[in-house]
Structures are given as C-alpha cells and as structure tokens.
Amino acid sequence: MSPTAKTTLRALALTLLAIAATFGLDPFRNYQLAVAAGCFAAVAGLTVxxxxxxxxxxxxxxxMAAGGYGYAIAATAAAEALPESLAESGVIPLLAGLAGxxxxxxxxxxLLGLAxxxxxxxxxxxLTLALVIALPSAANVIPALSGHQGRSAPFFGxxxxxxxxxxxxxxxxxxxIVVAAVAVTPLVVLRGGRAGLxxxxxLGDETAARLAGVDPRxxxxxAFTASALSAGLGGAVLAIATQSVSPGAYGLGFSLLLVVAAVVGGLGSIGGAAAGSALVVVLPWLVDQLTSALPAGFGQRLNGTLAVLLFGVVVIAVTAAWPGGLAHLRHRLPWPARTAEPPVPVQNTER
Structure with missing residues (x-):
C-alpha cells in the first residue's frame, strides 16, 4: 500500500472516530469542537x-477571513440561483461555498506566496501583519464584504x-470535522512526500537547494498557497458554525493565537496543530468561566487581559520545558520505561 493510501485510510479512521465522539458531547461542546476543527485546518497549514x-x-x-467571505458569498449566490427544492437540500450551496x-x-x-x-x-x-491591520478598512471599502458588521452565511440545518x-x-x-479532514490530509501527504523534502x-540551505535543482521561490x-487553501477551508468551517463572517472576528489577537497554537503544538507537527487548536478554543472559555465566578469589579478588570497573560505563560512554559512543543512531549516522558539493551557488537568486515 502506498504512503498516500495509508495516510488517507488513517485520516478516514480518525474522522470517523471524531464523528463518533460527538455523541458524547452536549450541544455547546459540539460547537466548540466545530470551532476547534476550523482552527485546526488553519493551524495545520501554518505549522507546515x-x-x-x-x-x-x-x-x-x-x-481564514478570505475563506469565510468566499464561502458566504458563493453559498448565498448558489442558494439564490437554484430552485427552491435544490436550495433547501443544502448540498449544492454547501459545496459551492467550500469551492468559493x-x-x-x-x-x-x-499572491502572498509570490511576495x-x-x-x-x-x-x-x-507584510502579513499589515494585512490583518488593514482588514477592517478593506471590509468598509469592498461592497461585497458588507463593512464592519460583516455578512451572514447560509444556515444549513x-x-x-x-x-x-x-x-x-x-x-x-x-x-x-469532514471539511477539516479534507483540508489537512493533503498537507500530511505533502509533508511526507517529495514536496516536503x-x-x-x-529551509536548511537555499544555495544548496538550488545546486540540487530545487527552485526556492x-x-x-x-507552500504558502497550500497553507492558504487549508486556512480558507478553516474559515469556511467557522462560517458554517457561526452563520456569519465579520472582520472583527479575524483581528490581530486571533491571528496571534493561531501562531501560539502552532508554536505550542510543535512546528511541523500536524498532531501538535490539533492539540494547539484545542488549547486556543478551550483556554479562553476557561478564562471566561473563571472571571465570571469572581466579584463583578475584579472580574471586569481581568476580562480581556487574563487570557493574554495565560497564553503567554503557556507559551513560555511549553517552550522552556519542551522546546519541540506538545507534539514532542511523548519523547520527554520517563514512561513507559525502556529496558536497557546490550550494545550490538560491530563486526569487522575488512579482510
């Protein structure tokens, strides 16, 4: 069996396992899982x-915002253009939105990759930071983005x-889960194939790569295009979960959280990207729960700053304890203990 087939089967098994796990979650936890899946698609592209x-x-x-807007515009256009019987099924608008x-x-x-x-x-x-800062202004200038209030995405029941x-x-x-699997599986294949090499x-040496016949540009x-495709599908996932797309949801803070998820999970690791994505979804919720339990005045003063502080602490702690991120944690654990094996004698083959 080829490596691509093995990767596809493994992705299919993990997808079915994740879908089965949704039966053990309440509606809010399933919503969090959907958001984490969207972030996972983006973080996986970023970590690669x-x-x-x-x-x-x-x-x-x-x-991600480009993917969300593309999804909302294409899905809405398809739903309005189709007959009511086909639009109500939601299959064609959904596929059109994902393509958009x-x-x-x-x-x-x-375009970013060329730059x-x-x-x-x-x-x-x-350059990429400037795009995040310019997103609200672009939303006010481009009519299709509907200004700072954003635009709604079709609801699929x-x-x-x-x-x-x-x-x-x-x-x-x-x-x-399915869209995230479709977005991330090609990245795994890409990472393990010739393109990954x-x-x-x-990354190691551009001059040596050119001498070996590899064009760094x-x-x-x-790589930037493949990463963008995965992030765009992640934005479509968030649009499906929230039924809306607005520039305020994709600001500088959220963009930095994606970088934090990639660093904490382990750069280059797809499994680490999944762990980091879960962290950036769960940790803010835990902070909200903590601040809501505190006295009103004290909780309001901490609101918006405690999450940033905790993320900073998490990044420092993980990079100090496990420089490779959470993906390399299993290599640092003392268990399970390995029994010492006697060294293999080196045979002298010279005659």
Whole structure:
C-alpha cells in the first residue's frame, strides 16, 4: 500500500472516530469542537508553512477571513440561483461555498506566496501583519464584504434523515470535522512526500537547494498557497458554525493565537496543530468561566487581559520545558520505561 493510501485510510479512521465522539458531547461542546476543527485546518497549514519552510506568517487570520467571505458569498449566490427544492437540500450551496472559500483563500495565498518568495524574516511577517491591520478598512471599502458588521452565511440545518438522531450543533460539528479532514490530509501527504523534502531543503540551505535543482521561490510560493487553501477551508468551517463572517472576528489577537497554537503544538507537527487548536478554543472559555465566578469589579478588570497573560505563560512554559512543543512531549516522558539493551557488537568486515 502506498504512503498516500495509508495516510488517507488513517485520516478516514480518525474522522470517523471524531464523528463518533460527538455523541458524547452536549450541544455547546459540539460547537466548540466545530470551532476547534476550523482552527485546526488553519493551524495545520501554518505549522507546515513555518516548520518546513521557515516562512513566518502573522496574518493567517486574513486567509481564514478570505475563506469565510468566499464561502458566504458563493453559498448565498448558489442558494439564490437554484430552485427552491435544490436550495433547501443544502448540498449544492454547501459545496459551492467550500469551492468559493478555497478559491478566495487560494488566490490571496498565491499572491502572498509570490511576495514571500522575495521577502524573508521580519519583512514577510510585517507584510502579513499589515494585512490583518488593514482588514477592517478593506471590509468598509469592498461592497461585497458588507463593512464592519460583516455578512451572514447560509444556515444549513440537520437533514431530515438525521433530524431524529442529532441536533444542529452536532451536525455542524460533523461538517466541520469532514471539511477539516479534507483540508489537512493533503498537507500530511505533502509533508511526507517529495514536496516536503524540497521544503526542508529550502529551509536548511537555499544555495544548496538550488545546486540540487530545487527552485526556492517556487517551493515557497507553493507552500504558502497550500497553507492558504487549508486556512480558507478553516474559515469556511467557522462560517458554517457561526452563520456569519465579520472582520472583527479575524483581528490581530486571533491571528496571534493561531501562531501560539502552532508554536505550542510543535512546528511541523500536524498532531501538535490539533492539540494547539484545542488549547486556543478551550483556554479562553476557561478564562471566561473563571472571571465570571469572581466579584463583578475584579472580574471586569481581568476580562480581556487574563487570557493574554495565560497564553503567554503557556507559551513560555511549553517552550522552556519542551522546546519541540506538545507534539514532542511523548519523547520527554520517563514512561513507559525502556529496558536497557546490550550494545550490538560491530563486526569487522575488512579482510
């Protein structure tokens, strides 16, 4: 069996396992799972981009916003253009919305990739950071983005065949899990194939990569585009879960949280991206629960600052204890204990 087939089967098994886990969650937890799945798609693309090519992007939230807007515009247009019987099923508008999300984020990622091929280090980070800051202004200038209030996304309810089995939050979690799997599985294949080797060669030494016949600019552009496609589908997942897209939801704070998730999870690790995505969804909720339990005045003073403080503490603690992130934690644990094996004698083959 080829490595691609093995990766696909493993992804299918994990997808089915995640869908089965939704039956043990309440509606709010399923909503959180859907949001985490959207973040996972974006963080997986970011961790491959940074971990394999060394291109630091502080603006992946903009790529998610492009995917969310592309999804909302395309899905709404398809629902309005189709006959009512086809529009009510939701299948064609959903597929059209996902295609619109991939197209919008892919085009923006390609343009950023072409620029990234000529920029390095802080210059690339500054460019992507500028896009995040400019997003609210762009939303007010471009009529299709509907200003700072954003625009609504079509609501897809539970199909009739499943209405007696699950609620709408669980259905959206299913959709989020499937879309995230579709977005992340190609990244795993890309990371383990020849394209991943080219990315690592560019990260190690661009001059040596050129001598080996690898074009660093093409590799960087392709990596940024692949990362953008995954982030765009993650933005579509958030639009499905929230039924809206607004520039305020994809600001600088959220973009930095994506970077935190990638660093804490472990750069270059897809499993670490999943752990980091869960952390950035659960930790703010825990902070809200904590501040709501405190006295009113004290809780209001901590609101908005305690989460940032805790994320900073988590990043420092993880990078100090496990420099490779949570993905490499299993290599640092003392258990399970390994029995010492006698060294294998080296045979002398010279005659």
């Amino acid at each position: 981009l940074v971990g394999l090519t060394g291109q630091l992007s502080l603006g992946h939230a903009v790529l 999300a991939a197209l919008a984020a892919g085009v923006l990622g390609l 990234a091929a000529r920029l390095r280090g802080p210059y690339l980070a500054g 539970v199909p009739d065949a499943l209405s007696a089995l699950i609620v709408v939050e669980q259905w959206h979690a299913w959709l989020a 080219r990315m690592r060669s560019v 093409r590799v960087k552009t392709g």
